[in-house]
Amino acid sequence: MKILLVQHLNFINGSGGTEKICSFLANDFALNGHEVEIATNQDISGKPVFPLHGNIKVTNIYNPETIQKSLLPFHNYHGKNPFLWLKFKVEKKKAKFYNKKLLAEVGGEDELFKFNLSQRSKDWKNYIEKLSPDIIITMSIGSLLEITYNNHYDIPIINSTNGRPDYDYTDILWYRSPIEMKLLKESYKKLSAIQVLFESYKAFLPETFQGKSMAIPNPVPQIEDVNIVEHQENKDEFKIVNIASLVTSCKQQDIAIDIFAGLSNKFPKWKLYFWGVGPDFELLKEKIKKYHLEDRILLMGFTDNPLEKLKESDIFIFPSKYEGFGLALAEAMSIGLPSIGFKSCSGVNELIKHNISGFLAQDKAEFENYLESLMKNAYLRSKLGRNAHYEIENFAPDKILDKWNLLLKDFISEI
Known part of the structure; x- marks a missing residue:
């Protein structure tokens, strides 16, 4: 069985959730004896970040001769330098x-977008026809559009969705042009099936999708019962932790800082740790x-061992505005940390069961009240943290792989 996984961007040198899941799936398929290839299209040098089975081939189809007009x-x-002002004015x-000339030649910005996409999709068509896989798994709807635009394949295509589905074809999270959103929605017609993270996420699929x-x-990594956080210890320092990219428009670490600052005088033994990197580092620092x-709220940077940092902590806070799944949150729960997030946040409101494994706050004030309750009550931290640990047993890797193989069996009888 030949399985092709397509992540058109960011797989090389990428350490995000999509790259992690792509590697996870590829490794399992390879261990089950299938011929597995991962394909990308990046003008970049480097290698995959996550370990891959030795039999897995990674192919970068990037062709510098492919025409792209920008x-x-x-x-x-x-x-205030008049010479630089003149230089910039001339360049502008x-x-x-x-x-203006380029847009006139191609027929406008929409046609420019479609032209560049069509050139890349031709490269994908040539590559896929030569490879002749039995099944294709795209790691995003963007990857699906890249390989299917103006192309037809007699090969089942399944999409792996790493967020709430409407984040993939709308401009909720970031700017997408109307033509891009239109083409992304149309590409769903090419799917045989789609994987979504939660049952409720099916409601966010577009009407263009007609597959399974x-x-x-x-x-989520599973932690042995004996290795979860012990909350009854008397310590000189207690830690609240957040692990996420430093992007306040989505992850909202600025809100966490405000909340902790409001409680800091009441709880002098507590500190707030942020693990992660991102464009808003300086903003948060200020x-x-x-x-x-500065001695109580610490920006720690990147960690390649998040579970170790979670094990050293007492509470996990996750004030995100948007999430697809929230892997850091799930890992915190697995290791026995009580967690707090916003009730309105997708993914977070699926993982945390309110007042059972953590708290879901309606607003900033309620978030602060829940955090204070956990900071002053070790028994509550222990109870919610242990409940969270047991909840995450439902996300054990072997259970997830069983579901993936069940999905694939609907399209490939030999798998």
Whole structure:
């Protein structure tokens, strides 16, 4: 059986959730004796971050000769040097002239987008026809669009969805042009099946999807009962932890800082640790400085061992606005940490069972009240943390793989 996994961007050198799941699936298929290949299309050098079975082939189909036409960026000069101002002004005029000419040639921005996409999709068509896989698994709807635009395959295609489905074809999370959203929705017609993370997520699939859908969550490392966090210990320091990219528009670490600052005087033994990297590092650093809490709120950077950092902690807070699954949250629960998130946050409101394995707050004030309750009550931390640990048994890797193999069997009888 030849299985092709397609992640058109970010697989090489990428350490995110999609890359992790792609590697997880590929390794299991290879261990079951299948011929497995992962394909990407990136103008980049490097290698996969997550370990892969020795028999798995990774192919970068990037072709520098593939024509891609791009608009030139331009910037306004805000300094006081008159020579630099003139230089920027000339460059801006040149860029505007070039862009206007290019758009006139191709027929506008929509046609430019479709032209570039069509050139890449031809490369995918040539590659896939030569490889001739028995089944294709795309790791995003973006990857699905890349391989299917203007193309037809007599091969079952299944999409692995790593977030709430509507995040993949709308501009909820970031800007997408109307033409991109239209084409993404249309690409669902090419799917034989789709995997979603939770049963409730099926309601967010577009009307263009007519295939089979199956709820299969992400796998979560399982922690032995004897190794979960012990909350009854008397310590000199207690830790609240958050593990996420430092992107406040989504992960909202700034809210966590405000909340902790409001409680810091009541709980002098407690500190707040952020693990992760991202574009808002300096913004968060300045916010911490304004509260004069540099010794109590710590930006720790990247960790390659999140479970170890979680094991050293007492409470996990996850004030995200949007999530698909929330792997860091699930890992925190597995290791026995009580967690707090917002009730309105997708993924978070699926994993945390309110007042059983953690708390789901309606707003910032309620979030602070729940955090205070946990900070002053070791018994409550222990009870909710142990419940969380047992909840995550439902996400054991072997159970997740069983579901994936069941889904694939609907399309390939030999698997």
